[in-house]
Amino acid sequence: MSDWSKVTRPIPVPNEWTKPFWDAARRGVLELQRCQSCGHFQHPPYATCTQCVSTDLKFEPVRGIGTIYAYTIMYHTGDKRFAGAVPYASIIVELDDAPGALMAGNLLEAEYTGAKVGRRVEVVFEKLNDDITLPQFRLAPSERGQAVSGG
Amino acid sequence: MWENRCKVALSGVGFSKVTRSAEIPLAAHALTAVKEAVADSGLILSDIDGLATYPELPATGHAEVDGISIVSVNCMMAMLKLPNLTWHIQVGTVNIGGAVQQAVNALLAGVCKYAVVWRAMHNPRGTYQNLPSGMAAGATQFTAPYGFGGPGQGMAVAYARWLERHNQNREKMATLAVTQRRHTQHNPHAYFYDTELTQEDYLNSRMVAYPFCLFDCDIPVQGAVAIVLTTADRARDLKPRPAYLAGYGQRLHFEVAGRIGSLADYMEGGRSSAKLTWERSGFTPQDVDVAQIYDGFSASVIYGLESYGFCKEGEALDFIQDGRIELDGDLPLNTFGGSLGTGRIHGLWHIIEGALQASGRAGSRQVEGANVSFVGASAPIVTGTTFLFAREPY
Numbered sequence: 001m002s003d004w005s006k007v008t009r010p011i012p013v014p015n016e017w018t019k020p021f022w023d024a025a026r027r028g029v030l031e032l033q034r035c036q037s038c039g040h041f042q043h044p045p046y047a048t049c050t051q052c053v054s055t056d057l058k059f060e061p062v063r064g065i066g067t068i069y070a071y072t073i074m075y076h077t078g079d080k081r082f083a084g085a086v087p088y089a090s091i092i093v094e095l096d097d098a099p100g101a102l103m104a105g106n107l108l109e110a111e112y113t114g115a116k117v118g119r120r121v122e123v124v125f126e127k128l129n130d131d132i133t134l135p136q137f138r139l140a141p142s143e144r145g146q147a148v149s150g151g
Numbered sequence: 152m153w154e155n156r157c158k159v160a161l162s163g164v165g166f167s168k169v170t171r172s173a174e175i176p177l178a179a180h181a182l183t184a185v186k187e188a189v190a191d192s193g194l195i196l197s198d199i200d201g202l203a204t205y206p207e208l209p210a211t212g213h214a215e216v217d218g219i220s221i222v223s224v225n226c227m228m229a230m231l232k233l234p235n236l237t238w239h240i241q242v243g244t245v246n247i248g249g250a251v252q253q254a255v256n257a258l259l260a261g262v263c264k265y266a267v268v269w270r271a272m273h274n275p276r277g278t279y280q281n282l283p284s285g286m287a288a289g290a291t292q293f294t295a296p297y298g299f300g301g302p303g304q305g306m307a308v309a310y311a312r313w314l315e316r317h318n319q320n321r322e323k324m325a326t327l328a329v330t331q332r333r334h335t336q337h338n339p340h341a342y343f344y345d346t347e348l349t350q351e352d353y354l355n356s357r358m359v360a361y362p363f364c365l366f367d368c369d370i371p372v373q374g375a376v377a378i379v380l381t382t383a384d385r386a387r388d389l390k391p392r393p394a395y396l397a398g399y400g401q402r403l404h405f406e407v408a409g410r411i412g413s414l415a416d417y418m419e420g421g422r423s424s425a426k427l428t429w430e431r432s433g434f435t436p437q438d439v440d441v442a443q444i445y446d447g448f449s450a451s452v453i454y455g456l457e458s459y460g461f462c463k464e465g466e467a468l469d470f471i472q473d474g475r476i477e478l479d480g481d482l483p484l485n486t487f488g489g490s491l492g493t494g495r496i497h498g499l500w501h502i503i504e505g506a507l508q509a510s511g512r513a514g515s516r517q518v519e520g521a522n523v524s525f526v527g528a529s530a531p532i533v534t535g536t537t538f539l540f541a542r543e544p545y
Contacts, residue, residue, distance in 0.1 A: 010285060012292035044293050046407055070412040072307035073361035074298055078278040082298045087358075090297050092308050092412035102412055104297045117315040134296055
């Protein structure tokens with residue numbers, strides 16, 4: 001299992017578009033930007049709705065469950081801050097409530113070989129400091145305990 | 152069809168030495184490439200009246216110092232002191248293909264007669280891709296905290312999706328790496344000229360960012376390449392046989408900053424650019440005799456082959472097997488070695504090779520009967536541009 005204990009993650013810097021996302025994450029809630037005209041969820045946040053170009057956008061809570069859309073296993077140790085965790089899985093998650101809104105994360109609490117396209121994951125929150133809590137993912141209960149193979 | 156079809160041609164080409172590290176300032180590389188391209192056309196510097204480039208340093212977390220890590224238009228103007236300069240531009244999107252297209256447009260508009268385009272690439276000391284130090288601002292706030300440091304990983308995640316969605320095997324990519332390295336042995340300018348690569352080398356190489364192993368990634372180098380573009384009428388009076396530009400396109404797919412891993416974005420980007428190129432040139436993928444498809448990371452070739460229409464989605468790794476991409480195959484591919492063979496110089500070298508093949512100037516790697524020559528000049532997602540060169544202007 002990847003050892004994240006020695007990793008110092010770069011700290012996200014919220015801006016005017018992204019602040020509500022990070023405020024919600026600090027409260028342990030996953031909120032994504034949603035178009036109030038067409039209902040489309042999008043991530044990362046943007047100035048306009050990428051579907052209908054409306055500027056009426058608000059952050060709304062979503063259920064933190066979804067599937068692994070894509071992933072990579074990092075072996076490269078060029079960045080020393082992450083070197084202690086290699087090999088580790090960086091994943092892209094598509095949430096059930098927000099099709100097309102792709103969120104990055106790491107696959108925590110599992111072997112890196114557990115990352116496979118289509119596997120079910122759920123959000124967990126990793127506190128970085130008093131201001132920033134990072135949404136992360138682990139395998140959903142239905143996936144845990146199952147044999148994993150490959151890599 | 153495009154009313155300006157085959158009215159502009161690529162004439163001279165030039166190359167600097169490609170080295171692993173920065174032994175001399177990047178400006179010197181660019182100057183060598185530009186002077187060589189001008190001489191290859193049989194012109195002299197005072198003939199050149201247009202300049203264009205895309206100067207970006209793709210290595211993140213390093214300073215952009217003009218003349219050292221980038222070579223801007225301003226830097227080139229200072230070095231060449233062109234007495235007859237009438238037009239220049241430095242593009243900020245769609246990579247070097249965008250600079251080439253702007254130069255084409257300037258020639259068609261009659262605001263210059265002989266335009267030079269160069270691409271100079273620096274290999275900084277230390278780690279090529281540095282994650283933001285301490286704080287992750289802007290688009291990186293949603294990626295860097297999870298260890299996503301550079302474009303390689305962004306492309307790796309989409310590649311993993313492609314492989315699993317289509318039940319494919321990354322080991323088939325060895326054919327691309329090995330074939331391109333064989334092509335490289337016909338290109339003395341390339342970094343990996345004189346260096347063999349076997350299938351075993353590929354299969355045993357270390358993993359960098361799964362599914363990418365070392366040989367799926369182009370090696371960062373220091374070097375520059377350059378071209379001379381002019382109108383077809385003028386090109387016919389110059390030394391080399393012209394390569395006529397039958398059409399071009401650029402990706403029209405909308406990019407969301409910070410969004411990574413979307414396979415659909417690569418496919419949409421490539422389709423939109425290729426569609427323009429086929430429509431303008433009047434050619435189809437079936438007409439193409441030789442193709443150069445950007446391969447900074449190997450999976451880019453998959454997205455290119457599929458989104459440009461050379462094969463169906465999910466089939467690219469099968470498409471490249473059985474000798475199809477050899478110099479005498481059905482679709483000779485990246486005949487100069489690609490970025491995997493030359494080193495990381497971005498897509499201008501692909502454009503150069505597309506033109507050399509179309510004009511019959513590719514030497515020992517010349518594809519017989521290369522009348523229609525296609526180029527995908529960068530990864531189709533964000534920076535995608537496509538070009539079609541023809542041997543005859545009709």
